[in-house]
Amino acid sequence: MQAVSQKMETPEKGSFWLPNAFFFALIHLGALLGGIYLSPPSTLCKQTIILTILCWQLPCFGITIGYHRLWSHKAFRAVKPVRFVLAIFGTMAFQGSIKWWVLRHRLHHRFTDDPVHDPYAATRGLFFSHMGWIFRKPTYTKLPLIEKDDLDRDPIVRFQHKYYVPLALFTGLVLPTMIAATWGDAMGGYIWGGLVGRVLVWHCTFLVNSLAHWEGLQPYTDEITARGNLIMAMLTCGEGNHNFHAFPHDFRAGPNILDWDPSKWIITMLYRLGLATGLRKAHPEDIKAAQAWILSHHHEPFPASANDEAETDSAESTDEVVLAKWSLNELNKQAKQRGCLLVIDGFVVDASSYVGDHPGGSVFLRRYAVPKEGARTSEEWRKATWAFQGGMNVHSRIAKRRMMSMRVAELME
Ligand SMILES: [Zn+2]
Ligand SMILES: [Zn+2]
Missing domain, CATH: 3.10.120.10 (Cytochrome b5-like heme/steroid binding domain)
Known part of the structure; x- marks a missing residue:
């Protein structure tokens, strides 16, 4: 944990972000009460069940492929229609605009585990890294150092940032309701596709910042808390192979064919279809050196x-x-x-x-x-x-x- 040993500053708590906390609690309450009201899920019609799964999984991919690998780490390039679709899916995830999310994520990578400069430092506890951090608005003093020109240049990112709130409410809540209304189950679409779907997307993404920095294997680096975990990977569209943190510009969350990573498979498919280009990979010798170091030094003190x-x-x-x-x-x-x-x-x-x-x-x-x-x-x-x-x-x-x-x-x- 070199970041921690280097810094002696204490983290700034920041003011309580009341509207965010209120909205977050309200969606959870709605999902809970609505879920009880329309339960068990097996009583839902087949279309509503499929809609719920899509309203959960598509935004997850919008985050992992779009917000994370495409915009945060520039791990590949994509044609405009693909960027547009990824931006819409990501908007449905209710995790802030691309610009807001990416800047904080870049900070997380630059200062991983640093309690002051990593917005969701796992060293500040499981609850904080999972969701505690979103209830406060600290001043991230290193944020001005983070590159954002690429985001400001992208018209899709600018548009999504400007109209984020109405776009999110429409795609995340109104749209599932309208779609399910076409088969006469508007309430099922709102509660399950909308509210329950939002809660599932949130916590699946949050697991990457909390449990994937807490439990699992470290085949590439033990310098930071990031870990790899198959169950987590299955819940997070591949991101749970999180120890690959050391190679953030790689379009894969794991270099091995057996690494569970549907996001990598979709990016590869987009590449084959000519819709994605410039897929970046870490140098194989760097990956091998990282693995070799772990194998040869695993019983030495850090x-x-x-x-x-x-x-x-x-x-x-x-x-x-x-x-x-x-x-x-x-x-x-x-x-x-x-x-x-x-x-x-x-x-x-x-x-x-x-x-x-x-x-x-x-x-x-x-x-x-x-x-x-x-x-x-x-x-x-x-x-x-x-x-x-x-x-x-x-x-x-x-x-x-x-x-x-x-x-x-x-x-x-
Ligand atoms: Zn991380
Ligand atoms: Zn990342």
């Missing part, structure tokens, strides 16, 4: 601090490599010729071929890169170490390993 760990990894991976020593002049010369040079921890890292692969996007790599006009024209590149070591993102062991594999020289000033 490194006392992120620095200890970086030093250990550094010693392991750079032992045999003798790096050139560059002066500031040489750095300037090389920066002109290469795509993206960063100076991290006194070492020059050539990230030119990695810019497109960076899970956090290319914008931040470029922001802290040595300027082509020369290192003296800006001081921003000197903040790269701060940004890499937790300022902008708490990087995983495997990200540190990849960064160190791209070192090309030591900077001598």
Whole structure:
């Protein structure tokens, strides 16, 4: 839990979000009373049962494929009609607009488990990470650091954000009622398709933030609380294979054929139909290295601090490599010729071929890169170490390993 050991700040509670809490309680109460009134579900007509399952599962996929893998992590690209459908399904989930959701999720990945900066840090308890966090409105001080230009550029995201409340009420409650009215069961459509469906979608998604950070296996990383669990994966359209957290830009929640991940199967199908492109995958060697580390270190105590760990990894991976020593002049010369040079921890890292692969996007790599006009024209590149070591993102062991594999020289000033 490196994030926790690095920070000594106490989390800001934030003001109570009364309208949200009231709405949340009201939907639960309606679902409970309505569910009792129209029970048991076996007495419902077949169409209403199918409608309920669709009104539960389609929004879940809208969240996992759309909100999560497409918009939060840019794990693939999709044609406009697919983005539109995913946005509508996601809207039905009653989890806020794409923009609202994605910004918080990006914070969660950057500062996973950090009680201050992770909006739903599992380290603050099971209830908090499941739903406690949505009742408060703290100021997320790191939120302005999160990339949002891609969201602002997407007209579907802008439209959905602007009209979110009426769109959500219509798609989540009115639409199931209207559809079921066509076979004479408007009440069944409202209660089961609408209210009960919303409660099911909520808690299935919330499980990813709570139980999937609590119970299960850790085949890829033990640095964070995220875990993998088959039952959870089945309840969450695949997201319960949550230990793959370390590779958020991958369109899969698990690289193995046996990993239960219907979201991955649907994205693959969209790709085959020509409706999705640019499916991103983590480097197989990074996945293997992550698994190998877990297997070989599983009985060792976790490194006392992120620095200890970086030093250990550094010693392991750079032992045999003798790096050139560059002066500031040489750095300037090389920066002109290469795509993206960063100076991290006194070492020059050539990230030119990695810019497109960076899970956090290319914008931040470029922001802290040595300027082509020369290192003296800006001081921003000197903040790269701060940004890499937790300022902008708490990087995983495997990200540190990849960064160190791209070192090309030591900077001598
Ligand atoms: Zn997570
Ligand atoms: Zn994610």
